[in-house]
Amino acid sequence: MKAIADYSRTVFVNCPFDDEYQSLFEAVIFSILPCGFVPRCAKESMNSDEIRINKITSIIKESKYGIHDLSRVEYSKEQKLPRFNMPLEFGIFLGCQKYGGPLHRQKKYLVFDKEDYRYKKFISDISGQDIRGHHNKPALIIEIIREWLAHVSNKTIPGPRFHIERFNQFKKEIKERCKKYNWDYDKLTYKEYTRLIIEFLNLKTIEILDSEINS
Numbered sequence: 001m002k003a004i005a006d007y008s009r010t011v012f013v014n015c016p017f018d019d020e021y022q023s024l025f026e027a028v029i030f031s032i033l034p035c036g037f038v039p040r041c042a043k044e045s046m047n048s049d050e051i052r053i054n055k056i057t058s059i060i061k062e063s064k065y066g067i068h069d070l071s072r073v074e075y076s077k078e079q080k081l082p083r084f085n086m087p088l089e090f091g092i093f094l095g096c097q098k099y100g101g102p103l104h105r106q107k108k109y110l111v112f113d114k115e116d117y118r119y120k121k122f123i124s125d126i127s128g129q130d131i132r133g134h135h136n137k138p139a140l141i142i143e144i145i146r147e148w149l150a151h152v153s154n155k156t157i158p159g160p161r162f163h164i165e166r167f168n169q170f171k172k173e174i175k176e177r178c179k180k181y182n183w184d185y186d187k188l189t190y191k192e193y194t195r196l197i198i199e200f201l202n203l204k205t206i207e208i209l210d211s212e213i214n215s
Contacts, residue, residue, distance in 0.1 A: 006038075007103070011149075012063035013041040014089040015112075016072040026193065027138035028067060030167050031145040033197050035157050037065065043190035056089055061100070064107055065152065066093045067145065071114035071134070073122055087123060108152040110145065139164045170200050 011032050015025055032039040040059045042052060060066070068090040075082050090111070097107040111126065116133035134141045143160035150157040175185045177196050188196075 007062060008064050009037050010063040011037050011039050011065040011067060012059050012093065013039050013067050014086055014093070015041075015067070015069035016083075016086065017043060018072070021069075021072065023138055024069075024134070024136065024141060026171075027141045027167060028069075028145065029190075029194060030170065030197055031142040031163060032067075032149070033194070033203060034163055034166065034201050035146060035149045036155060037149060037153075039194070041190065057092060057096075060089075060093050060096050061104075065149070066090075066107065066109040067112070068093065068109060069112040069134075070123065070131075071112060071136075110148045112141070112144075138167070142167055166201070170197065173200065 013028055013032075015021065015028060017025065029039050029041075040063055042056055042059070044059075045055055068086060070086050070090065072086065073082050073084070090109075093107065093109060096104050097109075098105075100107075111129065111131045112134050113131055114133060114136060116131075118133070132144050134144065142163050146157060146160050146163050149155070174196060177200065178185050178188070181192070183192055
């Protein structure tokens with residue numbers, strides 16, 4: 001039987017998966033693991049038979065925490081339409097928190113946008129909450145996520161500089177670490193990327209390698 005990560009340590013990651021966002025996505029995933037939490041996102045499963053929205057709602061149900069990046073809602077020149085996936089998934093998370101029962105009312109979330117207060121132009125209903133602008137800077141993302149996880153979990157977590165320095169070192173080593181498995185850095189899957197982080201951090205106390213996301 002597969003071990004599933006503890007609900008209280010699981011973080012749903014709702015963010016873009018495009019090439020432009022890749023460096024930020026890598027920072028988001030990296031920042032969660034050394035804080036003692038397990039990242040979950042739609043990329044963890046490559047089962048084409050599974051309906052995407054069902055997969056997302058299952059992950060949300062299994063996650064106490066959520067990180068939602070709404071920075072990619074701009075009009076697409078290719079599709080000639082805006083992108084609503086991230087706001088939709090954020091709305092599902094809020095609905096689960098509100099109506100999902102006592103366990104889900106404990107859910108906590110962090111919301112990112114590209115710039116401070118920009119969200120008021122396209123999703124003003126979330127005004128009054130702490131929406132953080134990351135300005136497309138991986139180091140700032142790591143700092144904000146570390147600060148937030150320490151606050152909502154009341155855990156003692158090393159300061160942001162420590163995590164940023166380790167992330168920078170990991171980025172320097174990642175291509176060399178890929179050689180151990182004959183992996184191509186530019187074609188890493190989500191599971192492969194998380195495995196490399198876990199090995200780099202030597203996270204023996206996190207059962208992520210036996211969890212659902214790396215089964």
